[in-house]
Amino acid sequence: MKYKKIGDILIVDNNCPDSGFEELSKKHNVKTIMKIDHIQGTRREPVYKILYGSETETVNKENGCLFKLDLSKVMWSKGNNNERLRIARLVEDGERVIDMFAGIGYFSIPIGVHANAEEVIAIEINPNSYEFLCENIRLNKLDNITPVLGDCKVETPKFKADRIIMGYVKTTHHYLNVAINSLNEGGILHYHETVPEKLMKTRPVERIISEADGREVEILKINKIKKYAPGVEHVVIDARVY
Numbered sequence: 001m002k003y004k005k006i007g008d009i010l011i012v013d014n015n016c017p018d019s020g021f022e023e024l025s026k027k028h029n030v031k032t033i034m035k036i037d038h039i040q041g042t043r044r045e046p047v048y049k050i051l052y053g054s055e056t057e058t059v060n061k062e063n064g065c066l067f068k069l070d071l072s073k074v075m076w077s078k079g080n081n082n083e084r085l086r087i088a089r090l091v092e093d094g095e096r097v098i099d100m101f102a103g104i105g106y107f108s109i110p111i112g113v114h115a116n117a118e119e120v121i122a123i124e125i126n127p128n129s130y131e132f133l134c135e136n137i138r139l140n141k142l143d144n145i146t147p148v149l150g151d152c153k154v155e156t157p158k159f160k161a162d163r164i165i166m167g168y169v170k171t172t173h174h175y176l177n178v179a180i181n182s183l184n185e186g187g188i189l190h191y192h193e194t195v196p197e198k199l200m201k202t203r204p205v206e207r208i209i210s211e212a213d214g215r216e217v218e219i220l221k222i223n224k225i226k227k228y229a230p231g232v233e234h235v236v237i238d239a240r241v242y
Contacts, residue, residue, distance in 0.1 A: 007058030021052035
């Protein structure tokens with residue numbers, strides 16, 4: 001059985017036994033045990049089953065940040081914690097950042113806590129995630145994050161930024177042109193994609209260049225986050241666009 005602990009909730013996989021949940025909760029000091037089958041739709045909503053307990057809201061601590069969330073309503077990817085901190089450490093003083101697909105603040109909150117950005121514009125389409133995004137801004141006592149409820153395709157063009165984070169992996173390439181058009185000259189794009197391993201160093205790069213509409217693109221790094229599925233990798237491309 002594989003599991004991950006998020007705050008005081010335990011998420012287990014399909015190999016979890018059908019009994020012994022009370023003992024398991026005591027062993028890991030959790031109030032609820034859940035199984036999340038998958039995340040569905042553009043709003044990234046979980047399909048889940050509660051195995052023990054009833055409360056699905058918790059506060060998770062990561063990298064010196066607090067994240068309040070309800071695991072029956074919003075997603076949490078524990079495997080991305082190093083990437084969230086990596087991006088926060090890359091943000092330079094005075095930068096204006098757009099966090100597309102911001103969720104509950106997965107990237108925005110660490111930037112607010114660990115960097116000195118002028119402003120982080122956090123765009124999220126799911127009202128539940130947006131509610132927790134606003135709550136997490138307050139919880140971490142941040143004053144330089146501007147939450148925006150809406151579709152990234154509609155909201156992103158309203159802003160310009162020095163750095164844009166595209167932390168969604170499904171159909172993200174459909175938003176590339178919108179993102180690049182909102183990027184200042186010499187700005188940096190962090191583009192996430194799930195890609196077959198054999199295409200990891202070609203397909204995401206080609207997509208960025210294609211959507212740049214003739215602007216010069218410098219690939220800074222291809223960062224492998226984790227295995228998404230057999231033969232498929234979750235990668236992030238850091239690219240500077242002139």
